Amino acid sequence: MAQKRLGIGFVGGGFVGKFHIRSFVGVRDADVLGVVGGDDDSAQEAAALARSLGVGEARAFDSITDMVADPAIDAIWICAPNFTRLEVMEEIVQALESGKGDLVGIACEKPLGRTAAEARKMLELVKRAGVLDGYLENQLFSPGVIRGKEILWARGASLTGPPFLARAAEEHSGPHMPWFWEGELQGGGVLNDMMCHSVEVARHLLTAPGSPRDSLTPVKVTAQISCLKWQQPKYAKALALGSDGMLDYENRPSEDFARALVEYYDRAGNVKIVEATTSWCFVGAGLRLSMELLGPEYSMSLSSLDSGPKVFFSREVQGDAGEDLVEKQNAEVGLMPVVSDEESEYGYVGENRHMVRCFLEGKRPDENFEDGVNVAELLMTAYMSAEEGRTIEFPPPGLEEFVPAVARGEWNPKRTG
Numbered sequence: 001m002a003q004k005r006l007g008i009g010f011v012g013g014g015f016v017g018k019f020h021i022r023s024f025v026g027v028r029d030a031d032v033l034g035v036v037g038g039d040d041d042s043a044q045e046a047a048a049l050a051r052s053l054g055v056g057e058a059r060a061f062d063s064i065t066d067m068v069a070d071p072a073i074d075a076i077w078i079c080a081p082n083f084t085r086l087e088v089m090e091e092i093v094q095a096l097e098s099g100k101g102d103l104v105g106i107a108c109e110k111p112l113g114r115t116a117a118e119a120r121k122m123l124e125l126v127k128r129a130g131v132l133d134g135y136l137e138n139q140l141f142s143p144g145v146i147r148g149k150e151i152l153w154a155r156g157a158s159l160t161g162p163p164f165l166a167r168a169a170e171e172h173s174g175p176h177m178p179w180f181w182e183g184e185l186q187g188g189g190v191l192n193d194m195m196c197h198s199v200e201v202a203r204h205l206l207t208a209p210g211s212p213r214d215s216l217t218p219v220k221v222t223a224q225i226s227c228l229k230w231q232q233p234k235y236a237k238a239l240a241l242g243s244d245g246m247l248d249y250e251n252r253p254s255e256d257f258a259r260a261l262v263e264y265y266d267r268a269g270n271v272k273i274v275e276a277t278t279s280w281c282f283v284g285a286g287l288r289l290s291m292e293l294l295g296p297e298y299s300m301s302l303s304s305l306d307s308g309p310k311v312f313f314s315r316e317v318q319g320d321a322g323e324d325l326v327e328k329q330n331a332e333v334g335l336m337p338v339v340s341d342e343e344s345e346y347g348y349v350g351e352n353r354h355m356v357r358c359f360l361e362g363k364r365p366d367e368n369f370e371d372g373v374n375v376a377e378l379l380m381t382a383y384m385s386a387e388e389g390r391t392i393e394f395p396p397p398g399l400e401e402f403v404p405a406v407a408r409g410e411w412n413p414k415r416t417g
């Protein structure tokens, strides 16, 4: 018989873990009951946040194994940093295989792995454990994407033909924690960090409603990366200062700009193009997600900064800096957009509803580890293309073992010209 409520444990209670926890005010039939963190206070803070919002009687656990062993925990959401993915997953699977606990599902934040090989290993581990898997790509569940896609396919595509071009961009002024900036820890720069969203949401928009991922076949990838802002001495110094000297962007930068074209064929042999661009050097109001979908007689466009109210503060209003108007906010004066319900607008509420329902009904989520593997493969091919300065046919030889030069600490656009 189908289970009635899902008890969830979080691995990682930092920035995105807390975003998820706040989203659970809009998710039925689930309780946030546990958080495991690293060597900071974020697990206690995240558990307190869950309790204060009334989304579950969460407590901080000392270890992943202890959390899996708690009979009240039915599913794990992995929200720890990229460089801990495999060790986190291995501990969960070890706890399950040694009979310490039971789970129905595991949901994992992007990226599924820092390389194609890591992502595939995650998929192998979840299959071995025999539990359901969800890949947490929130942008597919953003209300604007869901409604825009429904309307364009129902009205425009049904009468005049399917869409052929999707554009997606994600930009902000740079990540909030030093580990994101360090190529080896994160797996790359902005391409790995944010283009995972853009390539996937654009592919999703081009895919007919209800059709499987393999209704579109990726055939070619062309990409470019650069470090436009953060290798400049003034900004490189700021990164070094903000990371206790860990980051050395003058000599060992990661890319802060990336763009990619992914060419697909549909089953009838028609070409579909995904055009994705991302940067950590956008100084606007804050995080900006943009998407477009174009077909023969129709189009849609969406910008996360266009949603909701705008507020204005004169220069006399000299309050504290904050992120109360929008994620990665850059100013508190002048005309500013407000994203009123970020957890919903960016898709976390819809995503978590979907994952919870699937896990409770014993169904594999629509977005799962197979999708995470394919995204990692596309991103690695994009790095190959950028490094070689040419279009690469997909899938290229050596994809599985490929580690980008950025992630090896060996990329420096100033040195190589």
Ligand SMILES: NC(=O)c1ccc[n+]([C@@H]2O[C@H](COP(=O)([O-])OP(=O)(O)OC[C@H]3O[C@@H](n4cnc5c(N)ncnc54)[C@H](O)[C@@H]3O)[C@@H](O)[C@H]2O)c1
Binding pocket: 011, 012, 013, 014, 015, 016, 017, 036, 037, 038, 039, 040, 042, 043, 079, 080, 081, 082, 084, 088, 109, 110, 111, 136, 138, 177
């Ligand atoms: N969907 C999105 O838009 C989005 C946004 C931000 C981050 N993310 C992804 O979420 C993940 C976490 O990012 P973040 O911004 O929350 O990072 P963060 O640094 O703010 O938080 C990381 C959390 O993981 C914990 N942690 C560290 N090592 C751990 C370990 N070995 N075991 C368990 N917990 C550990 C830390 O204590 C902290 O609570 C990353 O993979 C990132 O790519 C996704």
